[in-house]
Amino acid sequence: MAVRTYIEAIHDGLLEEMRSDPSVFIIGEDVGTYGGAFRATAGLLEEFGEERVVDTPISESGIVGLSIGAAMNGMRPVAEMQFIDFLSSAFNQVVNMAAKARYRWNAGVPMVIRGPCGGGVHGGPFHSQNIESHYLSTPGLKIVEPATAYDAKGLLKAAIRDPDPVLYFEHKYLYRRIKEDLPEEDYIVPIGQAMRRREGSDIAVITFGACVHYALEAAEQLAKEGISLDVLDLRTLLPLDKEAIRESVQRTNKVILYHEAQRTGGIGAELAAIVSEECFEWLDGPPVRVAAPDTPVPYSPPLEAAFLPGPAALVSAARRLHRY
Amino acid sequence: MDVVMPQMGESIAEGTIVKWLKKPGDTVEKDEPLFEISTDKVDAEIPSPSSGTLQEILVPEGNTVEVNTVVARIAAAGAAKSAAETKPAPSAAKPAAETKPSPAPPPSGPEPAKPSVPSPTAPKAPPPPAPKSPPPPSPTPGVRADREPAVTQATGVATLEERVRTKSSPLVRRMAAEHDADITQIHGTGIHGRVTKQDFEHHLETIEAATSAAPVAEPQPAARPTPPRAAPAAAPAAAPAAARTFAPAPGDRVEPMTVMRLKIAEHMIESRRTSAHVQTFWEVDVAHLERLRKEHGEQFLQRNGVKLTYTAFIAKATCDALKAVPVMNSSLSGTEIVYHGAIHLGIAVALDWGLIVPVIKHAGDMNISGLARSITDLAGRARSKRLSPDEVTGGTFTITNPGVYGGLFGCPIINQPQVGILGVGAVEKRPVVIEDAIAIRPMSYLSLSFDHRVIDGAMAERYMGELKKSLLAINESAL
Numbered sequence: 001m002a003v004r005t006y007i008e009a010i011h012d013g014l015l016e017e018m019r020s021d022p023s024v025f026i027i028g029e030d031v032g033t034y035g036g037a038f039r040a041t042a043g044l045l046e047e048f049g050e051e052r053v054v055d056t057p058i059s060e061s062g063i064v065g066l067s068i069g070a071a072m073n074g075m076r077p078v079a080e081m082q083f084i085d086f087l088s089s090a091f092n093q094v095v096n097m098a099a100k101a102r103y104r105w106n107a108g109v110p111m112v113i114r115g116p117c118g119g120g121v122h123g124g125p126f127h128s129q130n131i132e133s134h135y136l137s138t139p140g141l142k143i144v145e146p147a148t149a150y151d152a153k154g155l156l157k158a159a160i161r162d163p164d165p166v167l168y169f170e171h172k173y174l175y176r177r178i179k180e181d182l183p184e185e186d187y188i189v190p191i192g193q194a195m196r197r198r199e200g201s202d203i204a205v206i207t208f209g210a211c212v213h214y215a216l217e218a219a220e221q222l223a224k225e226g227i228s229l230d231v232l233d234l235r236t237l238l239p240l241d242k243e244a245i246r247e248s249v250q251r252t253n254k255v256i257l258y259h260e261a262q263r264t265g266g267i268g269a270e271l272a273a274i275v276s277e278e279c280f281e282w283l284d285g286p287p288v289r290v291a292a293p294d295t296p297v298p299y300s301p302p303l304e305a306a307f308l309p310g311p312a313a314l315v316s317a318a319r320r321l322h323r324y
Numbered sequence: 325m326d327v328v329m330p331q332m333g334e335s336i337a338e339g340t341i342v343k344w345l346k347k348p349g350d351t352v353e354k355d356e357p358l359f360e361i362s363t364d365k366v367d368a369e370i371p372s373p374s375s376g377t378l379q380e381i382l383v384p385e386g387n388t389v390e391v392n393t394v395v396a397r398i399a400a401a402g403a404a405k406s407a408a409e410t411k412p413a414p415s416a417a418k419p420a421a422e423t424k425p426s427p428a429p430p431p432s433g434p435e436p437a438k439p440s441v442p443s444p445t446a447p448k449a450p451p452p453p454a455p456k457s458p459p460p461p462s463p464t465p466g467v468r469a470d471r472e473p474a475v476t477q478a479t480g481v482a483t484l485e486e487r488v489r490t491k492s493s494p495l496v497r498r499m500a501a502e503h504d505a506d507i508t509q510i511h512g513t514g515i516h517g518r519v520t521k522q523d524f525e526h527h528l529e530t531i532e533a534a535t536s537a538a539p540v541a542e543p544q545p546a547a548r549p550t551p552p553r554a555a556p557a558a559a560p561a562a563a564p565a566a567a568r569t570f571a572p573a574p575g576d577r578v579e580p581m582t583v584m585r586l587k588i589a590e591h592m593i594e595s596r597r598t599s600a601h602v603q604t605f606w607e608v609d610v611a612h613l614e615r616l617r618k619e620h621g622e623q624f625l626q627r628n629g630v631k632l633t634y635t636a637f638i639a640k641a642t643c644d645a646l647k648a649v650p651v652m653n654s655s656l657s658g659t660e661i662v663y664h665g666a667i668h669l670g671i672a673v674a675l676d677w678g679l680i681v682p683v684i685k686h687a688g689d690m691n692i693s694g695l696a697r698s699i700t701d702l703a704g705r706a707r708s709k710r711l712s713p714d715e716v717t718g719g720t721f722t723i724t725n726p727g728v729y730g731g732l733f734g735c736p737i738i739n740q741p742q743v744g745i746l747g748v749g750a751v752e753k754r755p756v757v758i759e760d761a762i763a764i765r766p767m768s769y770l771s772l773s774f775d776h777r778v779i780d781g782a783m784a785e786r787y788m789g790e791l792k793k794s795l796l797a798i799n800e801s802a803l
Contacts, residue, residue: 225659253495253521281498284521319658324515 004182007175009149010040010114013156014078016186018048021076024160025052027063028080037082038116038175064090064113068098071111076160081115084169085129098165099140108163114156116172117145118210118260119308123172124299130209130261132237135167136270142191143238145169147212149180151235154189162191171210178213194241196248200230203318204248206271207258208234211309215258218311218318227322237267242274249275253284254321258314263291285324290317325374327396329389332363332713337491337517339363340388340583341395346378352398359395362583366680366713376400388583492519499524584678595740600776603735606788608795609765610751613637620803628693635671636696637798638723638748638770643667643688643695644794646721649787653720655741656778670719670739671699673706674728680706681739683719692802723748733769743778744787747771 004012018024025048026041032055035042045053056063060081067077081087087094094113101107119128135141144159144166146152152170159166197212198219205215212233219229232248234241249255255275257268268289275287290309298304329339343360346352357369358378376398383395492500492507496519500507510527512519572578581589617632624632646653646667655662667688670681682702687695705711721742726734727750734747749769756765770791774784 253493281494284493284495323658324518324520 001181001183003179004149004153005176006146006149006152006170006178007038007040009153009180009182010156010170011042011044012182013153013160014041014044015047017076017078017157017160018044018052020186021160023074024076024078025054025070026078026080027054027056027067029056029058029063029082031055031080036080038172040114040170041080060086060089061093064093064098064111067111067113068093068101068109071098071109071165072101072107076110076112078112078114078160081113083123083127084115084117084131085126087113087115087131087167088134091134094135094141094165094167095138099138102140102164109165110160110163111165112156112159112162112168113165114159114168114170116175117169118171118173119297119304120173120210122299122301122304123297125296128297128304130169130259132167132169133261133266136238136267140164141238142166142236143169144191144236145171145209146189146235147171147174147197147209147233149178150182151189151195151233153182154187155191155235157186158188158191161188166191169209173210174213189235192236192239192241194235194244195233196230196244197233198229198231200228200252202228202230202252203254203256203321204230204232204252205256205258205314205318206232206234206245206248208237209260211258211260214309214311215314218314221311221315222318225319227318229318240271240274242278245271245274246279249279250282253282254324255279255283256288256290256314256317256321258290258309260292260309262294263289264294266291285321288317288321290314325376325398325400326394327358327373327398329361329383329391329393329395330370331391332361332366332368338388338390341383341385342367342583343385344381345369346372348378348380350378351401352376352378360709363713364587366711366716367584367709368711368713369709372398374398374400491517493521495521496524503528582677584680588679591740592737595737598740599738599743601735601738601773602776602781602784604772604774604781604784604788605733606770606772606792608768608770608792609756610634610637610768610795611765612796613798614751614766616798616800616803620800624693624696624803628697630696630700632692632696632803633699634751635699635723635725635748636692637795638746639669639671639684639687639695639699640690640692640798640802641791641795642669642721642723642746643690645787645790647688648790648794649783651779651783652744652774652787654743654778655720656743656775657741661778664720666720668718668720670722670742671702672722672724672736673703675707680711680716681719681722682706682711682715683717685715685718692798722746727751727768733771735771736773738773738775743775744784745773746791747773 014024014026018026026044028036028041030037031041032045032050032053034055035045041053056066063079063081064087067079070077090113098109098111101109117130119130121128132143132145135143142159142162142164144155145168146155156168159168198216200219205219207215212231215229215231219231222229230248230252232244257271257275259266259268261267263269266289268291272287272289275283290313292307292309295307298307329341332339339361340363341359342362345357345359352358352372352375354373354375355371358372360367360369379397379399381396383389383393389395491512496507499505499521505524505527507519507524510519510523512523514520514523613634616637617634621632650663651661653664653667655664666686669684669687671684672679672681682705684690684695684698684702687698690698702711702715705715719739719742722736722739722745724734724736724745725748726736727748730750732752733749736745736747738745747770749771751766751768753764754767755762756767757763758765770788772784772788774787779787
């Protein structure tokens, strides 16, 4: 067992997969000599050399396009976006090329695109986004977002071994705030399985990423008021673990869909639709979304604090829903 | 033209027709009083929505119907005339045929004339729910509303079915179907009276308890599983306040409680169950107020058109004290204390048929003459049943006046969701000690009931101190 931070767990996952599988390589901006903007790839160039840790010019479309080609030819690229916001520059490569290859020619694209997402670190509008909803409606993609160091490593390893493209979002607020004892032995966290982080009886909170920690904080506070939150960490956003979602909702009869991205068209909307369609007769109140307002992420620290749906927003929504 | 049961305030779902002021066949003018209703909040005369002839009454007196239910039809002035004077107009053949015969006696039997009119709603059978957080206060102007609209709900409910749907949830409806239970019979503690999962589970427990209990000599209303649906609407039997029943002795007179009586009973019990009532009593020398009334009363009457009353002085001092001790002007909402942004002062008005508490909105912004005019106006209209529902809701503090009938002081029950109520005792001359001399002074006891959940004794005493100080400070310049 070793105590590792969330970002160290990502580093370890990369390292172990590169050691065990020579087809795994890393590509991105400043991933080699500099070791990655957040140090996720520190030391990898030294161990694996320039052929397996490739620094590129600033061209996200090029990085992803090259990765797709390499993957089709038997490699397992792990492309880093310096900030996941910039994946938009490679949107066509992701949704039209990578995601559709399996359906068009039965060609696997075993590629991982990973990068830091999320706010709370004063990154402003281009360096704080949560972009899962841009990709949710693209069949052929998988999307994961770990909330713990254990999952960060296990999901990354599962993503690298997956035969199809996986978007791997790392919440940068958690990078150095989360520390856990991790097992020495090899393990993966299977894609598509949610995890209950807290058992509760009154309201199910369905969430992922940094919001899992906010939800646990809110649950602690609400427990003192006699409101019992059940916290479900989705871990995989595409495909969703519907069974776990149904189980939570049918047990608590009330549900909050909680995420950090903007409200409109967010994953909360999809979750609310699933809950309404599949658990309608188990609902004792409306599915409620707690999410960010429909504006870009503000740069000003006080505005960012007001923008982010933290524990207080969840607490007040839960109180209202509990009374309902 | 359809006449409907009006929506008397956002939270009101139904109303009882107390009296029809017109008979079928009578002509009515637009805005002329057509019928009297009684709702949760207010009794009111409802004006006719248009001029014409009252064709038919669909809901007899004493029946309770949903808001927006058609209760009568009026033929437009022109149409009625043509129908009455000439041959039936082709387009209005059916209504004309019904109007033509001499006025039918007002339907008295329980026969709703129209299938869409729901049968009188049977009384809710609300077993007192296990003590839990009090219902949220009704939205009050000046109070910050909830930020997210996620849990708000639609208003303007039309039919019984729709109302039932809005007052439960898919889960509760499924549970009700499984247990063959009637949701309308269950007391809802959720927002806007919604029947929640907990309510339903409580209901099931109650039934279980009732069925497993040893035979009881007399039926316990609270434990009755399903009250008969056709129970007379005007006398809902099982309000939370409803007492155990017993057989009247020979010579006793039995009268059903009026809607207002039932509501008062319900609210009083609810308040006693909700708040931790504590009382404190202060005595005030009101000689200077007596003098003000004597010396300036006439002039005040001429200038303002209303009498200068002791209540207006008390109202003014109350507002001043509430400003000095804002927590007395608050409400408890769940685990949050809501400090109201404005003072809306309720004044209890005794009626021959009950009690009502009209509210002086923004009383904190008024001077004594403004308060005196508002009090006179509201009390007058309370007695003539002309209050609008808005005028009896949204109070943030209440004054009641047992002294009118000579009472020295009272221990009033708090008007939920407020946290305090002031009782004003009679003014009477008493010997009092002033600087080692005994003097005869007009004195009055002021009593405050406060909710110890929010207000501690020290705070209540501070409030009363401010009230007394403010009352003693009133002089000519305040008039």
